[in-house]
Amino acid sequence: xTVVASLVLFALAALAEIGxxxxxxxxxxxxxxxxxxxxGFIALGLxxxxxxLQPDAHFGRILAAYGGVFVAGSLAWGMVVDGxxxxxxxxxxxxxxxxxxxxxxxxxxxx
Numbered sequence: 001x002t003v004v005a006s007l008v009l010f011a012l013a014a015l016a017e018i019g020x021x022x023x024x025x026x027x028x029x030x031x032x033x034x035x036x037x038x039x040g041f042i043a044l045g046l047x048x049x050x051x052x053l054q055p056d057a058h059f060g061r062i063l064a065a066y067g068g069v070f071v072a073g074s075l076a077w078g079m080v081v082d083g084x085x086x087x088x089x090x091x092x093x094x095x096x097x098x099x100x101x102x103x104x105x106x107x108x109x110x111x
Contacts, residue, residue: 003106006054010101013050013066014073020044022077056105065104068097 020043027036054062072094078084086094 006105009050009053010066010069011073013047014069016043016047016050017070018073018077020047022081061104065101068101068104071097 020040023036023040023043025040026032027034027038027040051062051066056062075084075086075090075094079086
Protein backbone atom coordinates (compact mmCIF):
# COMPACT_ATOMS: atom_id res chain seq x y z
CA UNK A 1 0.00 0.00 0.00
CA THR A 2 1.28 3.44 -0.84
CA VAL A 3 1.68 6.34 1.54
CA VAL A 4 -1.09 8.14 -0.34
CA ALA A 5 -3.52 5.25 0.18
CA SER A 6 -2.59 5.12 3.86
CA LEU A 7 -3.21 8.86 4.21
CA VAL A 8 -6.60 8.47 2.53
CA LEU A 9 -7.49 5.77 5.06
CA PHE A 10 -6.44 8.06 7.91
CA ALA A 11 -8.62 10.84 6.45
CA LEU A 12 -11.61 8.50 6.15
CA ALA A 13 -11.07 7.25 9.70
CA ALA A 14 -10.96 10.84 10.96
CA LEU A 15 -14.12 11.74 9.09
CA ALA A 16 -15.94 8.75 10.57
CA GLU A 17 -14.68 9.19 14.14
CA ILE A 18 -14.90 12.96 14.40
CA GLY A 19 -18.19 13.03 12.51
CA UNK A 20 -19.57 10.26 14.70
CA UNK A 21 -18.55 11.99 17.89
CA UNK A 22 -20.03 15.26 16.59
CA UNK A 23 -23.33 13.51 15.81
CA UNK A 24 -23.50 12.06 19.34
CA UNK A 25 -22.67 15.52 20.74
CA UNK A 26 -25.42 17.10 18.66
CA UNK A 27 -27.93 14.43 19.65
CA UNK A 28 -27.27 14.69 23.38
CA UNK A 29 -25.88 18.15 24.11
CA UNK A 30 -27.80 20.06 21.47
CA UNK A 31 -31.04 18.07 21.96
CA UNK A 32 -31.31 16.88 18.38
CA UNK A 33 -32.47 13.46 19.45
CA UNK A 34 -31.59 9.81 19.47
CA UNK A 35 -31.56 9.48 15.69
CA UNK A 36 -28.44 11.69 15.66
CA UNK A 37 -26.91 9.63 18.46
CA UNK A 38 -27.62 6.40 16.57
CA UNK A 39 -26.07 7.79 13.40
CA GLY A 40 -23.05 8.77 15.47
CA PHE A 41 -22.72 5.22 16.82
CA ILE A 42 -22.78 3.86 13.28
CA ALA A 43 -20.12 6.33 12.15
CA LEU A 44 -17.95 5.45 15.14
CA GLY A 45 -18.24 1.78 14.22
CA LEU A 46 -17.18 2.59 10.67
CA UNK A 47 -14.14 4.36 12.09
CA UNK A 48 -13.10 1.12 13.78
CA UNK A 49 -13.50 -0.75 10.51
CA UNK A 50 -11.53 1.76 8.44
CA UNK A 51 -8.67 1.80 10.95
CA UNK A 52 -8.16 -1.95 10.43
CA LEU A 53 -7.49 -1.42 6.72
CA GLN A 54 -4.10 0.20 7.33
CA PRO A 55 -1.26 -1.98 6.06
CA ASP A 56 0.79 -2.01 9.28
CA ALA A 57 -0.06 -4.98 11.50
CA HIS A 58 0.69 -3.19 14.79
CA PHE A 59 -2.46 -1.89 16.46
CA GLY A 60 -0.53 0.41 18.78
CA ARG A 61 1.38 2.04 15.93
CA ILE A 62 -1.76 2.65 13.87
CA LEU A 63 -3.70 4.12 16.79
CA ALA A 64 -0.77 6.23 17.96
CA ALA A 65 -0.31 7.69 14.50
CA TYR A 66 -4.04 8.16 14.07
CA GLY A 67 -4.03 10.23 17.26
CA GLY A 68 -2.10 12.92 15.41
CA VAL A 69 -4.54 12.80 12.52
CA PHE A 70 -7.39 13.08 15.02
CA VAL A 71 -5.91 16.23 16.58
CA ALA A 72 -5.50 18.01 13.24
CA GLY A 73 -8.81 16.68 11.91
CA SER A 74 -10.71 17.82 14.99
CA LEU A 75 -9.46 21.37 14.57
CA ALA A 76 -10.33 21.29 10.86
CA TRP A 77 -13.82 19.90 11.62
CA GLY A 78 -14.38 22.67 14.14
CA MET A 79 -13.38 25.27 11.57
CA VAL A 80 -15.59 23.92 8.80
CA VAL A 81 -18.63 22.78 10.79
CA ASP A 82 -18.72 24.94 13.91
CA GLY A 83 -16.95 28.14 12.82
CA UNK A 84 -14.06 27.59 15.25
CA UNK A 85 -10.98 29.72 14.61
CA UNK A 86 -7.78 28.07 15.83
CA UNK A 87 -5.00 30.26 17.15
CA UNK A 88 -1.34 29.87 16.26
CA UNK A 89 -0.80 27.43 19.14
CA UNK A 90 -3.61 25.20 17.89
CA UNK A 91 -2.10 25.22 14.40
CA UNK A 92 1.44 24.68 15.70
CA UNK A 93 0.34 21.81 17.89
CA UNK A 94 -1.53 20.18 15.02
CA UNK A 95 1.55 20.47 12.80
CA UNK A 96 3.69 18.83 15.49
CA UNK A 97 1.14 16.01 15.66
CA UNK A 98 1.22 15.52 11.88
CA UNK A 99 5.01 15.36 11.91
CA UNK A 100 4.62 12.66 14.56
CA UNK A 101 2.25 10.77 12.26
CA UNK A 102 4.82 10.86 9.47
CA UNK A 103 7.62 9.63 11.74
CA UNK A 104 5.55 6.85 13.31
CA UNK A 105 4.00 5.55 10.08
CA UNK A 106 6.38 6.30 7.25
CA UNK A 107 9.92 6.24 8.66
CA UNK A 108 12.04 3.56 6.98
CA UNK A 109 12.20 0.37 9.02
CA UNK A 110 14.01 -2.87 8.45
CA UNK A 111 11.78 -5.53 6.91
